[in-house]
Amino acid sequence: MRRKIKTNFLAEKFLRWKAKYFFKGEPISFSKTLREAQKVLIFLPHKVESFSSAANHLPAISEIFYDSKIFLLMPFEGGGFLSSFGSFEIIRIDVQDLKWLSLPKDKFVQRIQGYNFDISLDLDLEKNFLNAYLSLLSGSKLRIGVNKDKEEPFYNLKLAISESGLFQDESYDSLVQILRNLKSGHQED
Numbered sequence: 001m002r003r004k005i006k007t008n009f010l011a012e013k014f015l016r017w018k019a020k021y022f023f024k025g026e027p028i029s030f031s032k033t034l035r036e037a038q039k040v041l042i043f044l045p046h047k048v049e050s051f052s053s054a055a056n057h058l059p060a061i062s063e064i065f066y067d068s069k070i071f072l073l074m075p076f077e078g079g080g081f082l083s084s085f086g087s088f089e090i091i092r093i094d095v096q097d098l099k100w101l102s103l104p105k106d107k108f109v110q111r112i113q114g115y116n117f118d119i120s121l122d123l124d125l126e127k128n129f130l131n132a133y134l135s136l137l138s139g140s141k142l143r144i145g146v147n148k149d150k151e152e153p154f155y156n157l158k159l160a161i162s163e164s165g166l167f168q169d170e171s172y173d174s175l176v177q178i179l180r181n182l183k184s185g186h187q188e189d
Contacts, residue, residue, distance in 0.1 A: 008101040012129045015103075019136060020153035026141075030157060031185030033142045037068045037118035041091075041138055043131040045124040046075040050168060054123040057172040061121070062087065064179050071115065073134070093130075104134060113139045120144065121179075122155070125171055146175065 042061065045054050062070055071089045097108040104112075112134060120140040122131045135143040136154040145155035152158070161174045 011101040011103055015133060016153060028141050028156070030142060030182050033118060034179070034183040037065060039115055039117045040065045040068045040070045041073060041115070041117045041120040041140065042070060043073045043120065043122040043124060043135065044075060045126070046128055047126065050125060053168040053172060056169070057176055058088070060176045061179070064176070064183055071117070102130070104130070104137065109137050112137065118142065122146065123172070125168060
């Protein structure tokens, strides 16, 4: 059984405030970035109950990023799930990759930044500070999350999808369709 990674409340509040007021991202073209991405980092959900639904949508997401190398950040060991991820490179985050406040260690952040991701996509439909914070630290030009927390300053594109946890598959279907629409946007960017 895996242990849930819980971030220190005060550290989370401070880092949200710091990102909101001191991090200034550069303007980007969403469609162009989606079309030209070479490396995509996908954050999988932390809850095992949501994991399989997100994993079932990975083939549709990989069709959108067919020219890109896709990396999956696994929030836990994954066990039997790993056999179905043959075409993806797996990055694991474990408890030993975290500091005492449950924030990522510098060594892990440098490893993530070393990949030079163009896009990070958070598939966790629930609030997940660690995914959001790693998305910012990854250095990705385009950081996509779902609209689970209106105050989340770490993404530069938040997609509004179903807020009901009862319809995960429909939420992921909507996410895939929105990404397709954004990618096929105006071609003269």
